[in-house]
Amino acid sequence: MLFLFVFSVLAKKPNILFILTDDQAPHTLSSYGNKVCQTPHIDKLASSGMVLDQAYHMGSMSGAVCSPSRTMIMSGRTLWNLPPRGKKHRKQEEGKGPRVEILQNTLPAVFNRAGYETFRTCKNGNSYGLANELFQIVKDKSCRNADEDSGSQWHGSQVLSYLEERHVRKEEKPFLIYFGFSHPHDARNGRNDLLDKYGAENVQNPPARINRKAPKLPISWLPAHPFHHGHPKLRDEVNVPGVKTSRTEATVRNELGREYACIENIDDQVGLVINKLKEIGEFENTYIFYTSDHGIAVGRHGLMGKQNLYEHSWRVPFIVSGPGIKPMSRNEGNSYLLDLLPTLCDLSGIPIPETAQGKSLKPVLMGKKKIIRALLYGAYCGGTKPGMRSIRKGDWKLIKYDTMDGQVRETQLFNLKENPNELIIEHHSKEVVKKTGNQPNKKQINLAKLSRYSEKLVEMEELLLKEMVRLEDPYRFWDQPKLD
Numbered sequence: 001m002l003f004l005f006v007f008s009v010l011a012k013k014p015n016i017l018f019i020l021t022d023d024q025a026p027h028t029l030s031s032y033g034n035k036v037c038q039t040p041h042i043d044k045l046a047s048s049g050m051v052l053d054q055a056y057h058m059g060s061m062s063g064a065v066c067s068p069s070r071t072m073i074m075s076g077r078t079l080w081n082l083p084p085r086g087k088k089h090r091k092q093e094e095g096k097g098p099r100v101e102i103l104q105n106t107l108p109a110v111f112n113r114a115g116y117e118t119f120r121t122c123k124n125g126n127s128y129g130l131a132n133e134l135f136q137i138v139k140d141k142s143c144r145n146a147d148e149d150s151g152s153q154w155h156g157s158q159v160l161s162y163l164e165e166r167h168v169r170k171e172e173k174p175f176l177i178y179f180g181f182s183h184p185h186d187a188r189n190g191r192n193d194l195l196d197k198y199g200a201e202n203v204q205n206p207p208a209r210i211n212r213k214a215p216k217l218p219i220s221w222l223p224a225h226p227f228h229h230g231h232p233k234l235r236d237e238v239n240v241p242g243v244k245t246s247r248t249e250a251t252v253r254n255e256l257g258r259e260y261a262c263i264e265n266i267d268d269q270v271g272l273v274i275n276k277l278k279e280i281g282e283f284e285n286t287y288i289f290y291t292s293d294h295g296i297a298v299g300r301h302g303l304m305g306k307q308n309l310y311e312h313s314w315r316v317p318f319i320v321s322g323p324g325i326k327p328m329s330r331n332e333g334n335s336y337l338l339d340l341l342p343t344l345c346d347l348s349g350i351p352i353p354e355t356a357q358g359k360s361l362k363p364v365l366m367g368k369k370k371i372i373r374a375l376l377y378g379a380y381c382g383g384t385k386p387g388m389r390s391i392r393k394g395d396w397k398l399i400k401y402d403t404m405d406g407q408v409r410e411t412q413l414f415n416l417k418e419n420p421n422e423l424i425i426e427h428h429s430k431e432v433v434k435k436t437g438n439q440p441n442k443k444q445i446n447l448a449k450l451s452r453y454s455e456k457l458v459e460m461e462e463l464l465l466k467e468m469v470r471l472e473d474p475y476r477f478w479d480q481p482k483l484d
């Protein structure tokens with residue numbers, strides 16, 4: 001009798017399909033306004049559930065932004081309270097809190113204990129390796145080419161085989177599938193048919209000629225960032241294959257075409273897996289999450305990498321469908337990726353581990369709340385210190401830079417409603433307008449130095465400091481009170 005009771009409770013638990021891409025900004029998807037990159041399966045997923053407009057990763061203390069981001073996903077911990085991730089990370093950046101206890105309360109550990117079968121496919125490295133090993137089935141390999149064996153197809157086929165195999169053995173346990181891709185991270189080696197469609201080619205060196213079929217320059221494109229980004233010799237800014245230090249129209253458009261080719265290939269795999277879920281009768285009882293570990297610039301603001309706090313790099317796409325989520329719905333959310341673990345627990349009726357510091361998004365997903373927090377904090381601290389910090393409240397956003405041993409000390413204030421692309425004065429130059437075809441209006445600039453916004457600036461500065469203190473940020477900026 002007890003066995004039957006336990007069995008029926010287990011049978012009711014929802015499945016989880018967690019899809020995580022590598023380096024994908026929200027604006028690459030039609031759900032966030034893209035009109036070029038074709039992603040019919042992700043679009044369908046979005047229309048069957050909810051899109052969040054304000055989902056972020058909390059930041060990084062390393063050039064490998066993937067690594068802390070993925071550790072936050074697995075552990076639900078905030079940036080400055082992560083468990084140890086690997087030998088090369090400095091002691092002050094890690095190891096806060098009990099290491100073993102955090103590991104035993106990571107995503108796979110929690111779901112294993114709750115009676116789930118846990119499966120993972122993803123790229124190798126730049127992650128929380130100890131936690132990754134806890135999935136019951138692990139099929140990891142870095143796949144950044146275009147063919148069946150070393151492209152996104154490989155990750156897709158691992159999930160398809162797993163679903164078929166558990167269907168054949170009539171597995172009754174619910175599943176948690178961590179479906180990670182190695183793309184659209186560079187090198188963005190796309191399939192030939194898709195490269196042709198997006199007017200791009202896989203190249204090692206920056207292309208000399210513009211391909212007119214390639215996606216147009218983004219409106220926040222600049223030939224260079226107006227001040228140093230603070231991380232000298234950063235690979236993403238100087239050594240991406242096919243880009244290097246070039247930010248010309250030919251280079252950026254080719255790279256966008258390559259990125260879109262990689263994303264459409266991912267979309268194909270997402271479609272195959274969702275169809276498989278339908279075929280084996282599991283779709284209705286599955287929560288599907290689609291997100292990325294962080295965004296990326298790809299030519300916006302004169303930057304190529306993800307090591308900045310503009311919206312294109314700080315924000316992530318976030319799409320969820322599943323039981324109880326209203327189709328075609330949309331919300332702000334104000335979430336971090338570290339909210340994922342509490343959210344998945346909440347949706348599955350599993351107690352949220354005390355080590356998790358994020359919040360459940362369930363009230364937002366069920367349409368009961370618009371946001372789960374008022375303030376959003378971001379950090380980039382992988383180059384010269386203290387680096388960059390951002391704070392967002394409502395439409396207002398502050399970014400501060402204190403880098404290159406005090407040579408760069410900048411403050412930016414944006415109203416994201418009036419200036420969603422965070423355009424700055426350099427975007428108003430004739431040469432840039434001619435290239436992008438976008439003439440910004442007068443309000444679309446950095447507002448930090450305008451006297452009529454001085455009160456707002458003070459307010460945002462105070463909020464940033466408050467969050468830095470609360471989140472145990474180990475650094476302070478030149479104009480903040482010194483640490484004890």
Ligand SMILES: [Ca+2]
Pocket residue numbers: 022023065066185293294
């Ligand atoms: Ca990444």
